[in-house]
Amino acid sequence: MQNPETPPDAKISIRGLTMAYGSFVVMKDLNFDIQERDIFIIMGGSGCGKSTLLRHLIGLREPAKGEVFYDGKSFTKTDEEQRGDFIHRFGVMYQSGALWSALTLAENVAMPIEENTKLKRKEIDELVSYKLSLVGLAGYEDYYPSQVSGGMNKRAGIARAMALDPDILFLDEPSAGLDPLSSRRLDDLILRLRDSLGSTVVIVTHELASIFAVGNNSIFLDTATRTQGAIGNPSELRDHSDNPAVRLFLNRGDESESSKA
Template structure:
C-alpha cells in the first residue's frame, strides 16, 4: 500500500498535507499522533471512504480513487477493517456478525458460511462465544469479534482503528499479542491507528507520526529508535510521555 503526497482539508481548515508513506507486505505499520492530528482521517482515505483533497492512495498496485467503481470494490474486498467501536450489529450473534460479509460478497451456502465464521472466531479466541450477542460480551471480546469479521473474506491487509481504546492494560496486551500472532500465522499486513504508547512499542515495525500544529508528518521509522534518538521535541515528548 502506498500513500503519495496526501492532503485533506475541511473548508478552509487544513488537517494535513504532503503525507507520503509505503506499507510493506507482512509488517505492522502504525499511524500515530495526538488527538486531532488526522489519524482517523488518513485511515478513511486509505479504505476508500474519503477522497483526498490532493495526492493518491494505491492499493495492490492500483490508484484507489481513479479506477472504476467495480475495480475499487474488488480492491476493497481484499481489505479488512476494524472500526474503533467494533461496529458489531447488536441484534446479531457474533457468529452472524462474522457471517455477514460472506453472505454479501460470496456465493457460499449457509452451512459453509457458518463453518468459515466459526473458524475466524476460533482464530481470535472466541470459538465458545459464537452464540452470544455483542451486549453479552466484554469490550475486549468485542474488539476480537470485530477483527474476526474483518478476517471473514481472507484479506491480506487489515486496518485497525484504535484497537486498544478503552481497554485495560492486560486486555490491551492480549490484543497486541493477537495482532502479532495473526501476522505470524497468516502472513497478514496491518495498518493500525492508535495513540496508545504501550501498544505502539509492542507491535509496530514502523510508524508514521502526525502532528496537528505541523499539519503533517513529523517522524517516520522504528518507534523504539524514535523514542531514543529523535531530536524533534514533539516526538520526544510523545514517546517519553513528557509534557510538551
C-alpha cells in the same frame, strides 16, 4: 501498470496526500510507504487526523490532493469497479468493534461472507466458527455483543474484519478503553494473526504500550506543522527522532513515571 514513483516492494504508497474538510486542511503533503507484512502504526495526538487518514486509505474520503497506491496501482484515480476490487482485499475493524447489537457474534462475522460469497449455510457456519476460534472466541458464537466484555467485542470485530481473508487489515483504535491485560492480549493476537495469515496490518492508535508492542513501522502526524513529523520504527523514533514533538509523544510514559517519583 506499476507507478514509477512507488517502490516495487511497497504494499501501500501515499504520495502528496492532503486531507481537508472544506477549506480546513487536516494534514498536507503526506508521503510514506507501507511494506508487505508491516504492522504499521498511525499515531499522533488527539485531533491530528489519524482516523481521517485511515478513511482515506480505505476510500471513505477523497484526498484534497495526492494519491493512494496499492501494489503500485492507483486506488484514488480508478473507476468504481476497479476500486471495488481493491476494497475486497481490505478487512476493517472500526472503533469499539462496531458490531450490530441485535446480531450474535456469529451473525456479525457471517455478514460479509453472506454478502460477498455463494457459500452454503453449513460452509458459512464452519468458516465463522473458525474465524472466531482464531481470536479466542470459540464457543461464543451465540452470544450477543452486550453479553461479552469490551475486549471480546474488539476480538469479534477483528474476526469479522478477517472474514474474507483480507490482504490488508485496518484497525481503528483496537486497544482503546481496554484494561492493560486485555490490551496486551489483543496486541499478542494481532502479532499472531500477522504471522499466521501473512497480512499487512495498519493500526490507528495513541496507546504507547500497543505502539511499542506490535509496531515495526509508523507515521507520526504533527498537529503543529499539519504534516508528517516522522516515519519509522516507533522504538527507534522514541530514542533518535530529531523532532521534539515525536520524542515528547513517545516518551509520555517515562515523564509520567518521573513525575510520580
